[in-house]
Amino acid sequence: MTINTLSQDGVQRQQMSCLTKMERMVISMQDPDMGIKLRNQRLLITVIPHAMTGADIVEWLIKKCSISDEEALHIGQIFVKYGYIYPLKEPRNLILKVDDSPYRFQMPYYWMSTRWPASELDYAIYLAKKNIRKQGELIEYEKECYNALHKRINHTWDFVVMQAREQLRASKQRRKADRIVLKCQEQAYWLVNRPPPGTLDSIDHGPERRTMNTRVQLNAEFYKKEIEHNRISLARNRVKSSICLESYVKYCEQYQPHDPIMQGCLPSIPWITDDIMFWNMNCETVAVPTKLRVERWSFSFMELLNDPMGRKEFLTYLKKEFSAENLCFWQACEDVRHGETSKIPEKVDEVYKQFLTPGASRWVNIDSKTMEKTLEGLKRPHRFVLDDAQMHIYFLMKKDSYPRYLKSDLYKNLFARAIVPQETKKSVFPFMRRQRHSSPSPALATQAAEDDGKAKNSNSFKSNSGTASRR
Amino acid sequence: MCDQTFLAITFGPCDNCSQNKPLMNIYLKNEPINYCSLCVELMACQGLAKGETIHTLKTESETLKAKLEEERAKLHDVELHQVAEKIEALGQFVMKTRRTLKGHGNKVLCMDWCRDKRRIVSSSQDGKVIVWDAYTTNKEHAVTMPCTWVMACAYAPSGCAVACGGLDNKCSVYPLSLDKNENLAAKKKSVAMHTNYLSSCSFTNSDMQILTSSGDGTCALWDVESGQLLQSFHGHSADVLSLNLAPSETGNTFVSGGCDKKANVWDMRSGQNVQSFETHESDINCVKYYPSGDAFATGSDDATCRLYDLRADREVAIYSKESIIFGASSVDFSLSGRLLFAGYNDYTINVWDVLKGTRVAILFGHENRVSSVRVSPDGTAFCSGSWDSTLRVSVRFRFSGESDLRNILYSMVLLFTGIRDYRW
Numbered sequence: 001m002t003i004n005t006l007s008q009d010g011v012q013r014q015q016m017s018c019l020t021k022m023e024r025m026v027i028s029m030q031d032p033d034m035g036i037k038l039r040n041q042r043l044l045i046t047v048i049p050h051a052m053t054g055a056d057i058v059e060w061l062i063k064k065c066s067i068s069d070e071e072a073l074h075i076g077q078i079f080v081k082y083g084y085i086y087p088l089k090e091p092r093n094l095i096l097k098v099d100d101s102p103y104r105f106q107m108p109y110y111w112m113s114t115r116w117p118a119s120e121l122d123y124a125i126y127l128a129k130k131n132i133r134k135q136g137e138l139i140e141y142e143k144e145c146y147n148a149l150h151k152r153i154n155h156t157w158d159f160v161v162m163q164a165r166e167q168l169r170a171s172k173q174r175r176k177a178d179r180i181v182l183k184c185q186e187q188a189y190w191l192v193n194r195p196p197p198g199t200l201d202s203i204d205h206g207p208e209r210r211t212m213n214t215r216v217q218l219n220a221e222f223y224k225k226e227i228e229h230n231r232i233s234l235a236r237n238r239v240k241s242s243i244c245l246e247s248y249v250k251y252c253e254q255y256q257p258h259d260p261i262m263q264g265c266l267p268s269i270p271w272i273t274d275d276i277m278f279w280n281m282n283c284e285t286v287a288v289p290t291k292l293r294v295e296r297w298s299f300s301f302m303e304l305l306n307d308p309m310g311r312k313e314f315l316t317y318l319k320k321e322f323s324a325e326n327l328c329f330w331q332a333c334e335d336v337r338h339g340e341t342s343k344i345p346e347k348v349d350e351v352y353k354q355f356l357t358p359g360a361s362r363w364v365n366i367d368s369k370t371m372e373k374t375l376e377g378l379k380r381p382h383r384f385v386l387d388d389a390q391m392h393i394y395f396l397m398k399k400d401s402y403p404r405y406l407k408s409d410l411y412k413n414l415f416a417r418a419i420v421p422q423e424t425k426k427s428v429f430p431f432m433r434r435q436r437h438s439s440p441s442p443a444l445a446t447q448a449a450e451d452d453g454k455a456k457n458s459n460s461f462k463s464n465s466g467t468a469s470r471r
Numbered sequence: 472m473c474d475q476t477f478l479a480i481t482f483g484p485c486d487n488c489s490q491n492k493p494l495m496n497i498y499l500k501n502e503p504i505n506y507c508s509l510c511v512e513l514m515a516c517q518g519l520a521k522g523e524t525i526h527t528l529k530t531e532s533e534t535l536k537a538k539l540e541e542e543r544a545k546l547h548d549v550e551l552h553q554v555a556e557k558i559e560a561l562g563q564f565v566m567k568t569r570r571t572l573k574g575h576g577n578k579v580l581c582m583d584w585c586r587d588k589r590r591i592v593s594s595s596q597d598g599k600v601i602v603w604d605a606y607t608t609n610k611e612h613a614v615t616m617p618c619t620w621v622m623a624c625a626y627a628p629s630g631c632a633v634a635c636g637g638l639d640n641k642c643s644v645y646p647l648s649l650d651k652n653e654n655l656a657a658k659k660k661s662v663a664m665h666t667n668y669l670s671s672c673s674f675t676n677s678d679m680q681i682l683t684s685s686g687d688g689t690c691a692l693w694d695v696e697s698g699q700l701l702q703s704f705h706g707h708s709a710d711v712l713s714l715n716l717a718p719s720e721t722g723n724t725f726v727s728g729g730c731d732k733k734a735n736v737w738d739m740r741s742g743q744n745v746q747s748f749e750t751h752e753s754d755i756n757c758v759k760y761y762p763s764g765d766a767f768a769t770g771s772d773d774a775t776c777r778l779y780d781l782r783a784d785r786e787v788a789i790y791s792k793e794s795i796i797f798g799a800s801s802v803d804f805s806l807s808g809r810l811l812f813a814g815y816n817d818y819t820i821n822v823w824d825v826l827k828g829t830r831v832a833i834l835f836g837h838e839n840r841v842s843s844v845r846v847s848p849d850g851t852a853f854c855s856g857s858w859d860s861t862l863r864v865s866v867r868f869r870f871s872g873e874s875d876l877r878n879i880l881y882s883m884v885l886l887f888t889g890i891r892d893y894r895w
Contacts, residue, residue: 017753017773018816021796065794071819071833075794078817200839204858206580207620207638207668209686209710209730209754222708223528229706229744230535234542236746239782241547244765245554248808251763252826253558255807260851261867262807270589270606271569271852271866278851279588302720338677341694341701383701384740394720436607442587442630443647 019082019113026084029060030105036060041088041102046177048088053100057085073098081200082112086188094191094199104181110189118193121156124149126190128164141196254299258292266290268424274436275424284308291418298406301398313414317405325362326393326401329355333390337383348381356389366392485510497531536749543785551778551788555826561809564822564832569852570864572603574610579856580637581671581843585626588849592633593856594621600635602647605854605864614645614655623672623683634662634681636669642683644695663693670712673725675739682725682739684711690727692739704737706744713757719764726767728755734769734779748779750786757801761825762808768825770799776813776823790823792830801843806850814841814855836863 029035041051054076061072076096079085080103087093088102096103108114127146131138138146150157171179195201256262260269267277281290289309297304297313304310311327318324332355336347355364356374366374370388377385405411481494485507492507577597584591589606598619602612618639625634627644636642642663645655663669667686674681675692680701684690690704690711709730717724724745728734734755736746753772760767766780766787775791776799790811797817804811810831811823820841822832839858846853852866 018797021774025796061794065792067794068833070835071794074817074819074835075796078796207622207686209712220525220528223525223532225706226532227528227535229747230532230539233539233746233784234535236784238543238546238784241780241783241785241787242549242554244780244783245549245551245787247763247765248551248761249554249558249826252807252809255762256809258850259805259807259809260849261805261846261853262809264869265851269851269866271864272868276606279849282849302718334676338675338679340679340696341699342696387740438604438607438609439587439589441590441604441611441647441649442585444649 016113019111022079022082022084023111023113026079026105028064029057046180048102048104048177048181051088051102051104054097054103055099057096057103058098069098081192083110083188083192084112086184088184091184091187092191092196094188104184106188107185110185112192118190120149120153121160123190123194124153124157124160125163125167126186128160129168132164132168139196145194258296266421266423273424276437276439277421277424279439281419281421289414289418291415291420294411294415294418297411301402304402304405313410314401314405317408317410318401320410321401321404323401325355325364326397328362329364330390330393330397333386333393336386337390341383344383345381348378348385351386352378364389364393365396481505543783546783547785551826552828555828558826560827560829561824561831565868566822566832566834566865567868568836568863568865570605570608572605572608572862572864573860574601574603575599575860575862577860578839578858579842579860579862580620580622581624581635582845582854582856582862583624583626583633584845584847584854585630586628586848587630588847588851590626590630591854591862592624592626592635593862594624594635594637595860596620600624600633600645602633603862605862612647612655614659616643620668623669625672625674625681627674627678628676629678632678634672634674636663636672636683638668640665640667640669640685642669642672642681642693644681660695660698662695662698663691664698665689665691667710670710671714673714673716675716682714682716684714684727684729686710688729690714690725690737702739702742704735704742704744706735706737706747707731707733712755715758715760715767717760717764718762726758726760728758728769728771730754732771734758734767736767736781746781746784748786750777751775753798756798759802759804762804762806768802768804768811770802770813772798772816774798774815776802776811778811778825788825788828790828790830792821795821800841801845803844803846803853805846805853812844812846812853814844814857816840818857818859820844820855834865837861 036052036056038050038052040047040049042048057076058069058072061067061075062069065072073096076085080087080094080096084106085096085103086106087095088104123145127138127142127149130142131146153160171182174182265278267281268275270276270278280286282293286309293307293309297307297310304314315324315327318327329351332347332351336344336351339347354360354362356371357363366389370392374386374389481496483491483494483505485492485494486504487506487510490507492509494505494507495511496505497511572591572593575593575595575597576599577595579593579595582591582593589604590611591603591605592600593603594600596619598616598621600614600616600621601610603610616635616637616639618637621635621637623636623642627633632644632646634642634644641661644660644662646658648655648658662681663672663683665683665685665687669683669685671684672681679695681693681695682690683693688705688707688709688711691700692702693699694701704727707727707729711727711729714725714727717726723739724736725739726734726736732749732751732753732755734748735744737743738745751769751771751773755769755771757770758767761778765782766778768776768778770776774795774797775789777786777790778788779785780787790813795815795817797815799813799815801814802811804825809825811825812820813823814820818835818837818839818841820834821830822834823829824831837855837857837859841855841857843856844853852864854862854864856862
C-alpha cells in the first residue's frame with residue numbers, strides 16, 4: 001500500500017483547521033489598532049517597509065494569549081516554520097529570534113492554505129529564475145532538484161524558461177525595495193514547501209486518512225441503523241449532571257494520596273531518586289503491605305480483587321466464613337471468559353462439575369432462575385455462558401462478604417500491621433547517579449512458572465500465564 | 472417492535488391500513504403522511520420502496536439527533552468547573568524529563584507500558600518495534616516488522632508478548648523470548664486481518680484476546696491463539712483511530728474514536744453501539760477512560776480535548792486555549808484522574824486540571840510531533856513518544872515539605888541535574 005501524502009483531499013482536510021486558526025491569528029496580528037506595530041526596517045542599505053522585530057512578535061503573543069515567554073516563542077516559531085512570517089536578515093534560517101531581527105508577514109497569495117500543494121511547475125520556474133540570475137551558481141540541493149525537474153518535465157521546459165525570463169524582466173521594472181521584498185517572499189515560500197535536506201519538514205504528515213463517504217457506504221442500511229440507534233438513545237435514562245460531576249470530585253479526592261504525580265509517594269519516586277524501594281515494597285509477594293495499599297482495598301470491591309494480595313487475603317477471610325467457593329467460582333468464570341477459545345468446552349465442563357452440579361464439593365448458591373438459564377446454556381458452551389451466574393455471585397460477594405470483610409479483624413489487623421515507608425534518605429550529592437539495577441523480565445518469571453505448573457498437577461483453578469491481574 | 476417509543480401527535484385512521492391508531496407523522500416525497508407504527512415498519516422493511524430516498528432517511532436521522540441533543544441538555548444543571556470551585560486550585564507544576572530513550576531511527580508512532588511499571592514497548596515508522604527497560608534505558612528486545620508505519624503497539628498483561636501492526640493491515644503478536652539467539656520474528660502470530668491500516672490495538676484482560684481498530688472503519692475482537700474473529704463492531708462512517716477498554720467491574724465495554732468525529736461506546740459481547748457522542752469539530756485522535764470508568768476523554772485535531780460522561784450521556788468539559796492551535800494526538804489520565812496529559816502536534820505536552828478545566832503545565836523538549844503519551848501503571852511517571860524518534864519518561868518534580876538546608880540544597884541540585892537530562 002502506498003502512502004499518498006500529496007493527495008489534495010486527504011491532507012488539506014487534516015491541516016485545514018490548524019491553518020485557519022493560524023491565519024486568523026496572523027490577520028489579527030496585522031490589525032492596524034490591536035496588532036503588532038510595523039515600522040520600516042533597514043536592511044543593509046535599503047529600507048523595507050512594514051516590518052517588525054522578533055521581540056515584537058513574542059511580546060504581542062504574550063499579551064494576546066496570556067502565556068509565558070517560552071510558549072510565546074514556541075508559537076512564534078511555528079508561524080515562521082509554516083511560512084506565515086519570514087525573516088529578512090538570514091532568510092535561509094527559518095527560526096524566530098527574540099531580538100531586533102526584522103521579520104515580515106507573508107502575502108496571503110503564498111499562504112499554505114491557498115497555494116498548497118506547491119506544484120512542480122512553479123518550483124521549476126522559481127529555480128530557473130534563480131539559475132538565470134545567479135548564472136548557474138545554485139546551491140547543491142537546488143542544483144540537484146533543478147536537474148531532476150529538467151528530466152521530469154522536459155516537455156514543458158521551454159515554457160518554464162520563457163516564464164522565468166518574463167518574470168525576471170517584469171521584476172526589473174520595480175523599485176529595489178519591492179524587488180527585495182518579493183524575492184524574500186518567494187524564497188520563504190519555497191523554503192517551507194521544498195525544505196533543504198536535513199531541516200525539519202513542517203508539512204510532513206502521517207498516512208492518509210480518508211474521510212466520510214469513502215470507507216463506509218452511506219446507504220439506506222447505514223441510515224436506518226443510525227435512526228434505530230438514535231431512537232434507543234432517546235429513550236435512555238440519564239443522570240443529572242450535578243450528581244455525575246460530584247462523583248468525579250469525590251473520586252479525585254479519594255485517590256489523591258495514591259497518585260504519585262499529585263502527592264508523591266513513599267519512600268520516593270524511583271525515576272527521580274534511582275531508588276526502587278517503592279516498587280519492591282508494593283510487589284505481589286511482599287510480606288507486609290503498605291498502609292496506602294491496604295486502604296485502597298476499601299475503596300471498592302474491584303480494587304480489592306485487582307490486587308493479587310488483596311484477593312488472597314479475601315480468600316482467607318472467605319474460607320473462615322465457609323464461602324470461599326464463591327471467589328473460586330468467580331475466578332474460574334474469569335478464566336473461561338478471557339482464556340483460549342479452544343479450551344472453553346473443557347473449562348466450562350470443569351466448572352459445572354466443581355461448582356454447579358447439585359451435591360458438588362464446592363457448590364455455589366445461585367438463584368434458581370439463573371441456575372436454570374445457565375444449565376440450559378451449558379448444552380452449547382460459549383465464552384459468555386457463565387456470565388449471568390458469575391454476575392450473580394460477584395454482586396453477592398460485593399454486597400455481603402466484602403463489607404463484612406472490611407469490618408473484620410483480619411482486615412483491621414492487617415491494616416494495623418501495614419507499614420508507612422520511610423522517605424528515602426537524601427544523599428548530599430544527588431547528582432552522583434546511583435546504580436540503576438535491572439529487574440527480571442516478566443517473560444522470564446512466567447516462563448519459570450509455566451515450567452513449574454506443567455510439572456504440578458493442578459486440579460483447582462489457578463490463574464495461569466494467560467490471565468493476569470490488573471495491577 | 473411495540474416496545475419502541477415514538478412521539479405520537481395524532482390519533483386517528485392510518486393512511487395505509489385505515490385502523491384507528493396513534494399515528495407517526497412522516498414525509499414521503501415532501502408530502503406529510505400519517506401511518507401507524509406497524510405500517511411504518513412494514514414500509515421500512517421493504518427497503519427504499521414507496522418514494523423513500525436516502526435523503527429522507529438522512530433527514531430523519533438528523534432530526535432524531537437534534538432531539539437527542541435537546542434531551543441531553545435538559546438534565547445539564549451545572550458545569551464541571553462550577554462544581555470544582557470548592558476544590559483547591561493546583562499550583563504550578565514543574566515537570567522534568569528523567570529518561571530519554573534513543574534508539575529508534577525514525578518517528579516513534581506508539582508506545583505502551585508493561586504492567587511491571589518500568590518496561591515499555593514502542594513502534595516506529597521504519598517498522599522497528601523495541602522493548603525497553605525504561606528505568607535502566609536498556610533495550611531488551613527488538614523486532615523488525617515487514618511493513619512501515621507501525622501505528623499500533625501493545626504490551627500483553629502478562630508481560631510475555633507484544634502486539635503490533637500498521638500499514639500491513641494486520642495485528643501480529645510476538646511472544647518475547649529471552650533466548651538471545653532466537654529470532655523473535657520466527658514465533659510471530661498473525662492475529663487480526665483488516666482491509667485497511669491498523670490504527671490501534673489493545674489486549675483485553677488476558678493475553679488471549681486482542682481488540683483492534685482500523686482505517687476500514689471497524690473495530691474487532693480476536694482470539695489470539697486461533698486468529699479467529701470473535702466479534703466485529705460496525706458503526707463508524709470513517710477511519711477509527713483509537714480505542715480504550717473500560718476499567719469497569721463487568722469489563723464489557725470499550726470506547727472508540729474516529730475520523731467521523733464520533734466517539735462510540737460498544738458492548739463487547741453483543742457488538743452493539745451503546746452510546747455515541749459527536750461534538751468534536753474534527754478527527755478524534757485518541758480516547759481514554761477516566762479511572763473510575765464513568766467518563767472518557769478525547770483528543771482531537773480541532774485542538775481541544777473533551778470529557779464525556781457516560782451516565783449524564785453528554786460532553787461535560789472542554790480543554791482548550793487560544794494559544795493551542797494544533798491537534799491533540801494522544802491523551803491519558805493520571806492515577807487519580809485529576810490530571811489529563813495531552814500530547815499535541817505542535818511538539819508540546821499540555822497538562823490539564825480535569826476538574827477546573829485549566830492548564831497546569833506545558834512541557835517543551837520534543838523536536839517534532841508528540842505521537843503518544845501514557846502514564847505508567849502505578850502513576851509515578853509518564854512517557855511520551857515523538858516523531859523526533861525519542862521517548863521521554865518525565866515526572867513531576869516536587870519540592871519536599873521540610874525546609875531545612877539539606878533539603879533545599881538537595882532539591883536545587885536535583886533541579887539542575889534534571890535540566891541536564893531534560894535538554895538531552
